[in-house]
Amino acid sequence: MSDQTLTGEAQQEHEAQTEHEAQTEHEGRAHPSDRNYVGIALILAVLTALEVVSFYVEEQLGALLVPALMIMMIVKFAIVVMWFMHLRFDSNLFTRVFVSGLVLAITVYVGALMTFRFW
């Protein structure tokens, strides 16, 4: 009887451990350290500086200006969303919810703008 109880408890503990591991995976991984956050902010600051410099060397960049600015904008956006907003570490459900709204907005408005001459 006592052995059976011990076996039952051991099984329950194993289940709880498995559940805890699944929960940890579901909730996400550990967040970055303060030093990492400062490093990320420095990258963002450098990208912003590059954007402003690109604006002033518009003639030298020519047709490359718009793609260069767009790429830097997307990189900055992604860095903030993934690191500062923790989407990289949190549950995939949050990513899906946010990306759905973002993709819907881009699709709707790019679609609408394509019907006009706006550039």
Add this chain to the structure above:
Amino acid sequence: MSVSEQTAMAPTGSAPDADDHIAHDAAAPAHHTSTGLSNEKLGMWLFLGSECLLFGGLISAFLLYRSKDVEGMTGPAVGDLYDIPFTSVSSFVLLMSSLTMVLSLSAIQRADHRRARTWMLTTAMLGASFVAGQVYEFTAFVREGLGYTTNLQSSAFYTLTGFHGVHVTIGILMLVSLFVMSLRGRLSAEKTETVEIVGLYWHFVDIVWIIIFTLIYLIPA
């Protein structure tokens, strides 16, 4: 087996009772919801997803009217009045406020309330500097003869940047509320998620500005 051990082993989706709450408080990450995630946090992400549509509409409207060739356009064009060095500094200030926000969250997660309050206040002050800069910019534009109803372009510009400014102001109010809650000792270890949710809102306001700064200010019409 103790009561706390039993409750700790309860399935995530089970109906919460008094003991479950004890277990929940002891281990903050466990959420007794059907998804196993915090409903408040999920709600904020849903809200931010919907905000993409709001700002997408406002940005599209400005892109549509930014051309100087719009028929019957009166007054100066917005693009001729931009002060890029000034707006660049404002953008940098808002970007750095995202850093201070995340440092505040990090501090409160370590139960370092004093440092968390310092970063919270710093974030609010950086946000206020950004809003003050926006007010200065609007005033300068109006002095140059560009009012809200001067032309379609100015209406779209003021609506877009004004909406963003209102969002920043709401963020500042939320940060000040958190600061006061923390001072009064109402921001306990179990409520760190509140700071995280306000942080999500703040970072969203920042990423919207990242887009506005590039598409509206830097890319020529």
